[in-house]
Amino acid sequence: MMKSLPKTTKGFESLEVYQLSENLADSIWKIAREWDHLAKETIGKQIIRSADSIGANIAEGTGRGSFQDNRRFVRNARGSLYETRHWLRRAHTRHLISPEAVKLIRPILNELGPRLNAYLRSIGQVNQPVAETDVDEG
Numbered sequence: 001m002m003k004s005l006p007k008t009t010k011g012f013e014s015l016e017v018y019q020l021s022e023n024l025a026d027s028i029w030k031i032a033r034e035w036d037h038l039a040k041e042t043i044g045k046q047i048i049r050s051a052d053s054i055g056a057n058i059a060e061g062t063g064r065g066s067f068q069d070n071r072r073f074v075r076n077a078r079g080s081l082y083e084t085r086h087w088l089r090r091a092h093t094r095h096l097i098s099p100e101a102v103k104l105i106r107p108i109l110n111e112l113g114p115r116l117n118a119y120l121r122s123i124g125q126v127n128q129p130v131a132e133t134d135v136d137e138g
Contacts, residue, residue, distance in 0.1 A: 012062040017115040021055035021077070024084070024108045031101050039096050047087035053080035054112070058119075067124030074120045081112060 012018050028051045032044040054077045061073025088105065091097045097105075 012059045015058065015062075015119070017112070017119045018055055018058045020108060020112045020115055021051075021058060024105065024112060025051040025055060027101075027105055027108065028084070028088075031097060031105075035096055039091075039094070043087055043091050043094070043096065047084060047091065050080050050083040050087060053077070054084065054116075071120060071123050074116060074123065078113075078116045078120070081109075081116060085109060 025048070028047055032040060032048055035044050057073045057077035057080060061070040061077070064070050064073065088097065088109075092102065
């Protein structure tokens with residue numbers, strides 16, 4: 001069994017917004033694994049990819065050489081969050097997600113959106129202010 005990586009390392013792993021994205025992706029993975037073949041092949045693959053993409057974009061953005069690149073990847077992460085929310089709505093409508101799973105995921109979703117926006121606002125703020133059009137509350 002593979003040992004999980006510590007979340008205290010420096011870099012993107014220490015970002016709370018990244019850790020929230022990991023929690024969401026891992027929760028969705030556990031839920032989708034229980035679905036039947038059709039649900040896994042359609043909604044399951046899509047929702048897992050979009051949820052995994054949130055953290056992947058945060059990680060990739062921190063590895064870029066400029067604030068502008070990092071901000072672009074955080075915007076991509078936010079887009080992946082919206083896509084994940086779409087797939088969760090489809091899964092809920094199709095009765096694939098239990099009320100218990102909704103109770104688990106909803107608080108993460110409710111926190112992750114504002115955290116992504118706050119992180120976006122914080123990138124490069126020391127040297128350059130964030131334009132209002134860069135932050136989309138959602």
